[in-house]
Amino acid sequence: MDKLVITTRASALALWQAYFVRDEIKKHYPSLEIELLEITSKGDKILDRPLALIGGKGHFTKELEDEMLAGNADLAVHSLKDVPSYIPDGLELVAITKRADQSDVFLSHKYKSLDELPMGAVVGTTSLRRRMQLLSIRPDLQVKDLRGNVNTRLRKLSDGEYDAIILAYIGLARLDLIKDVPYSQKLPLEFMIPPMGQASLGIEIVSNNPKLREIASVLNDNDSFLFAKLERDFVSKIGAGCSAPVAVNATIENDEVTIRAMIGFSDGTNILKHSLSASRQDCDDLGIKLANDMISQGALELLKASEAVSFKETRPQRL
Structure with a gap:
């Protein structure tokens, strides 16, 4: 195998993840030519309503899987939390990268911590998981939908659309964006239990390809x-x-x-x-x-x- 095509979403964070995987593979296979195939997923296109209202699964993975099934890519890099438990025939989820910090992080331009939020403060998140856990502790808060890529969400916060927002810590850390927000607070896992797979990458490959499986195995923890x-x-x-x-x-x-x-x-x-x-x-x-x-x-x-x-x-x- 002389060339490997990795398919990835085109967002800044997804590209960081794909380049990380590319570089890790290169350490073990320095002569392998690696190309990235950037795709805009359905989840990246639909920004006017929560994905929970759309129905179906795989909003951030289906288009990448379609490219592999069509023979246009060999391997896909996913944020594991976005990968449904069902994997299509012809594909395999064969490696999981070492789990990083799973924390969610509180971000605000006005308040130093979650505890300092006044009654009725507006907090942005689209995650039903975060809504559930946040409101179980602070039912007085107003939780409003927050869509868009990481930079868009941070801009909405700085524009004053929200008093605070909650995001996954690891994405912000990888893009070095936490420094741009005046106040941040990592939330303990005991308070905000993560979703399945948070802070790991899922490596999906085309089935029945021993060489691909061998290459992907260097990424597994x-x-x-x-x-x-x-x-x-x-x-x-x-x-x-x-x-x-x-x-x-x-x-x-x-x-x-x-x-x-x-x-x-x-x-x-x-x-x-x-x-x-x-x-x-x-x-x-x-x-x-x-x-x-x-x-x-x-x-x-x-x-x-x-x-x-x-x-x-x-x-x-x-x-």
């Missing part, structure tokens, strides 16, 4: 791959899409793996939390066990009811 499997098993079992109000996170300490999850209404009510632990040797089905436990506690009914009320204030009314 074993612990991160395990965490991703458990989290994705959980999400798949309960049938939650990428935009559902679901938080799930697997960690390891002293060879004990713990996975915890939280689901509820996006207005911060009707919260269901649960966690399970097992030794690393016995944790392979821990995500499925956690999902089954929560299903027995009413998780499926809760998710269905939550979908009916999420973004209710922005849904078009039937005439």
Whole structure:
């Protein structure tokens, strides 16, 4: 194999990620010619409403997968949190990069921290997961939709459209943008549980290509791959899409793996939390066990009811 085509979204952060992957591969295969194929995804085009209102899955991945299936690319680099639990026939998710800082970060031009926000302050986020967890602690806040790439979101904050916004820390850190905001506060994972796969990259390849699999394997981190499997098993079992109000996170300490999850209404009510632990040797089905436990506690009914009320204030009314 003399040439490798990597497909990626065209946003600044996605390109950072694709160049990072390219450079890592180059360290192991210096003579390999690597080309980037930049694609604008559906999720990047639809900026006038929350993706949770559009329906379907894979808003940031489908176009990249289509390029691979059409033979125009060999490998795709995704933010793992955007990758649905279902992978199309002919493709494989074969490597997960080492998980970076998973924190969400509070950003403001007016207030030093989340605790300093006054009652009724306007906070920007489109994530149902963030809405759920934020309003479960601060039901007095107004949470408003926030779409666009990272720079667009930061501009809306500086223009005064929001008192504060919440974004993933790692994207801002990679683009060196946190310094441009007067006040920032990393939120503890105990307060803001991440989504499946946050702060890892998912490497997807065309199936039945041993050389591609070999190349992709240099990017894999074993612990991160395990965490991703458990989290994705959980999400798949309960049938939650990428935009559902679901938080799930697997960690390891002293060879004990713990996975915890939280689901509820996006207005911060009707919260269901649960966690399970097992030794690393016995944790392979821990995500499925956690999902089954929560299903027995009413998780499926809760998710269905939550979908009916999420973004209710922005849904078009039937005439």
